[in-house]
Amino acid sequence: MTQSVGDSPVDNGTYNLLQALVSKLEAIEAYGRYQQDDGGQIFGQLISQERQQAEQLLTALRQRLGSGVGISEREKTLVG
Numbered sequence: 001m002t003q004s005v006g007d008s009p010v011d012n013g014t015y016n017l018l019q020a021l022v023s024k025l026e027a028i029e030a031y032g033r034y035q036q037d038d039g040g041q042i043f044g045q046l047i048s049q050e051r052q053q054a055e056q057l058l059t060a061l062r063q064r065l066g067s068g069v070g071i072s073e074r075e076k077t078l079v080g
Helices: 012-038 041-066 073-079
Strands: none
Touching (some): 012 041
């Protein structure tokens, strides 16, 4: 059974996936700025790694939401 906190439309696992994805996307954005500033190759490599991990998180999130896991009963009734 999944647990939602309070009136949250998603459970903790789904929330964690969302937050991890946001963190990855923010890192990609920051590394892009850093790469422009000094042209460092390391930032290009980090961007590539972060993109791969972001894609993994997005896939997991889509699967979770597609299966209905992680969505509160209240939200399920509103959506369909």
